[in-house]
Amino acid sequence: MLKRDNWTNDEVIKILEGRKIYVKEGEGIAAWIKEHNDTIDQCIYQFQDFKEDPEESFSAMAYETDNGQVYVISEPMPQ
Numbered sequence: 001m002l003k004r005d006n007w008t009n010d011e012v013i014k015i016l017e018g019r020k021i022y023v024k025e026g027e028g029i030a031a032w033i034k035e036h037n038d039t040i041d042q043c044i045y046q047f048q049d050f051k052e053d054p055e056e057s058f059s060a061m062a063y064e065t066d067n068g069q070v071y072v073i074s075e076p077m078p079q
Contacts, residue, residue, distance in 0.1 A: 009047045016044050046070070 007015075020040050021033045052060035052074070060074040 009051045012047050013044050016040050016047070 003011075017040075020037045023029055023033065046061070049057075049059045049061040050063065054060035054074040058072075058074050058077050060072065061070050062073045063070050
């Protein structure tokens with residue numbers, strides 16, 4: 001099946017994982033490859049936070065479609 005929109009979080013994470021750059025073991029990793037992969041990892045973490053249960057995780061987040069903002073929706077962390 002071909003799909004062009006309405007992705008699930010798991011599908012987005014899988015697509016992002018596929019965009020990482022891998023080098024053979026023993027080869028030096030250029031700084032730009034590490035930065036590229038670090039950026040992708042940050043995107044993956046964001047979509048994992050969208051999957052978190054707000055009653056169980058302090059990092060649960062949601063996307064506000066009207067203003068394009070991402071919000072933490074979990075209870076505040078204990079002080």
